[in-house]
Amino acid sequence: MAAKMGSLREKLLSMRGGSEINFDDIESLEDRINCRCSYRCLVDGIVSSWQQLQDMVTKAVEMGRSDHRKIIFSVKMGLALMLISFLIYLKESLKEFSRYSVWAIITVVVVFEFSIGATLSKGFNRAVGTLSAGGLGLGMAHLSQLAGEWEEAFIIISIFSTGFFVTYIKLYPTMKPYEYGFRVFLLTYVIVMVSGNRTREFIQTAITRFLFIALGASVGFGINLLIYPIWAGEDLHNLVVKNFMGVATSLEGCVNGYLNCIEYERIPSKILTYEAYDDPCYNGYRAAVQSTSQEDALLGFAIWEPPHGPYRGFGYPWKNYVKVSGSLRHCAFMVMALHGCILSEIQAPPERRQVFFNELRRVGIEGAKVLRELGGKVKRMEKLSPVDILCEVQEAAEDLQNKIDKKSFILVNSESWEIGNRATKVHRDGQLEDLIDFDYDEKRILEHKSRSEAVLDLRSLPSSGAWDSEKPSPTGAASPLQVEKQMFWSAGISALNGQIMESSKTYESASALSLATFVSLLIEFVARLQNLVDAFEELSIKANYKEPNIGQVEEQNGIFSRLHSKLTKQ
């Protein structure tokens, strides 16, 4: 199955072209040149463009279906434009100002942004830019009249210096949110100076322009705010929730993938260059890591929005949403490193992974559960329940650590220890089985954790089809693919020592350490959850989240734990 997936991926990759020169493209180009004037070609062209159009329409309809707000926004935009043209038409009294009516239209088109926050922020920028530039323009115009015959020179020099200073300030990093305001300032100033000077109607120019802008702005704001408002704050809220779910899915995917020894036959070049790629392990954490700029943009808009819906009170702590997401990202980096273990050229042998199967899986499940629960709490805007949310996952991590502690001989290659050799048998595969059996027997005697007892059942997995064809052979007799993957090691060592034996041994040892790394990263992930919970608690207090329905939670917990203990006891 893994092999199939791999080859499928490869096919998909080669279909998409990748970085290599695509000979298919060249052929099709030649075809196109050859049949340039034939009738068939024309028909083909029409058919294919018709199909493309159909595709486009299908996609556009799908977009609307998946996010109704996009349709609603488009309707609102149409309505706003219709209304403003209607007003300009209707008002016969406005006819004499028709040359200014264009400003109302411009304002509507420019200010009408998707979210209310963006609309308000742009509107504010536009208003401040227009007003201040208008004021400055009027003042300078008066001054310019005093300059007498130097008037034109004065105006042109003032335009240059205003252009210079405003542009320079605009480039200052902290001024970025106000970039649009500076642009409008410049525009208004130059227009007032130039057109005002022509007609000697400075004040009229400025005031009429301002009135039309106000008209456009009120139409824009009115329609955007009153009809189905789309809030940036809500988007930010949903984005944070989505990130939680994505990281949880990634974590589960990575742990399960690792335990089932899923390997990439050829690592997709998109992952190697950190581009978007459709892989459940990769997608979730990448989206969470990549969302920083989106979050910053949404935060910048959300703070402009008035209290609405569940986001009551002025000064709503939107910043804390970004902080929670940042803490989540801090955890996601560990998931990323876990995925790195799957992507790695050096892989731990399946047999050794099986030893920690239950413990690893439990940490993965509990970790994902915590993330989902936190995400759900953010979604429902609910405080943490008095029960420690991290209790289970920390216990699971503790168990994993204890197991590692007792079985760390599996993680190392004692064959080459300088201080002598004792546990050589550990490293022959067949004998590892004995060890696991031994472990099992001893476990049964100790019986200190009922959950760990499923080791035996799961050990049968290696012979199942899931990764049978793909499992790396830890004795050094590598499969062709594996050989390619180990090239760095083999080449390095054979160049150094010329001994293939040593190469395979070193690989074996590195391979065992890789398991230690996975475990260690998973434990570090659990440790980082505390930071995330702290950030969430800060948010829940500042945003005044509601108290959880404790009865319900306890009941759920009861069901969960009963179900869980049943499942593990079976």
Added chain:
Amino acid sequence: MAAKMGSLREKLLSMRGGSEINFDDIESLEDRINCRCSYRCLVDGIVSSWQQLQDMVTKAVEMGRSDHRKIIFSVKMGLALMLISFLIYLKESLKEFSRYSVWAIITVVVVFEFSIGATLSKGFNRAVGTLSAGGLGLGMAHLSQLAGEWEEAFIIISIFSTGFFVTYIKLYPTMKPYEYGFRVFLLTYVIVMVSGNRTREFIQTAITRFLFIALGASVGFGINLLIYPIWAGEDLHNLVVKNFMGVATSLEGCVNGYLNCIEYERIPSKILTYEAYDDPCYNGYRAAVQSTSQEDALLGFAIWEPPHGPYRGFGYPWKNYVKVSGSLRHCAFMVMALHGCILSEIQAPPERRQVFFNELRRVGIEGAKVLRELGGKVKRMEKLSPVDILCEVQEAAEDLQNKIDKKSFILVNSESWEIGNRATKVHRDGQLEDLIDFDYDEKRILEHKSRSEAVLDLRSLPSSGAWDSEKPSPTGAASPLQVEKQMFWSAGISALNGQIMESSKTYESASALSLATFVSLLIEFVARLQNLVDAFEELSIKANYKEPNIGQVEEQNGIFSRLHSKLTKQ
């Protein structure tokens, strides 16, 4: 020293406020309220705002000094505005079109972007939007005249439907680069329909508007292109080089920090929430990881730019720069995980780190060297030399792996092995020293790598002040800080078993595994370099980089290796 740094950080943090409620702020607020009307307050206010102004001016001057292009761009903007106002003034023949002159000014202000690529892309959007909307508007206007008494209704409905469809298409994700074009389309269409209908001069409106836009665009383009052009491609090139250097610095910082046992007394909350923070280990990789959106934006502009300077040929492979940067990011994630080991609550004891001091340091140095060399090659636009750039670093990784192979007993806690106890003495600190001595003696006999012999000298480090006060005590008698850090572990275990002894042992074992993780991640980093080199090679071929000056390279190599061997032999 580490302690000092830690407390300094904490002080800085508390000064900056962090997330806690800042009582200083509240006090100063009260002060402000109390002295509202006093004379002193007024003077203070003036003085402080004067100081703020001075600060701002200083910062602005610094910005100009660090990047001259910002001054030049501002001058260019001033010039363009001056020129366009001058043209509008001068041309007496244009007077009758004065109502359209505003379009020329708008075009200059809107199209004048920092880089040439952005200017061209915006100009293209504006041109296509204006032309197509003008064409459609004229057509619709003719049709509307046929509608007779329904003319107004027809126009208003056509405005609504155009507004709806254009906005909807604009929201389609792949249409994002053309967002501005759609906006201009909408604007032009509505203006042509509304103002054209008023004056019955559809064609004149459209053509005059187009001519003035062309005038503004040519002034904007002319000045922006001819006077000191600022290229987005160059920015992209420099950004990629900067990322290389940043990741190299981070790598060195992480490896050295780990070896010198630098610890964060309290991890800065900015790191925990992945915000920008001034830390040499953190800054470099964060910048590289965060630069995705900047790179995408620059790529979007760079592809618009004509061949210039060293970027010869149409279809210059800008995409490959982003790909190289993506591969670098793939390596940077490992550096991030290495930094995670420093941030981790569980730290390997300094004594054990010292065992691998030389090997780890060498991999760190060689890895950073490779990154710097690749970065330098991108900067100089030079192909790889025939000598394998990864040879040294892979050899270093190989040595590290061999050493780990021979000393993996240091990485585990054999005390609690279920299969019996043999190497108990390994875990008592005093006896570890003996082991290291033993190792050293044996090494001297084997003498298979001259560079590894500096172990003894460097072992004296633990007693030096650098991390003496901070080193975690692996026997479980933790320092107060350490206790806090281990809380998760202690709490978890004492709740489970009620045995403090076991807790400390588990911590000890986890702590030893942490070293294995660091080593493993470092080796994975080295493995990922191959992918980076491949991406660079693809770029160097596609972009037709020049051949390196081999003589010079060899000479440099000679000097380096001689210097290096001298230093290590000393």
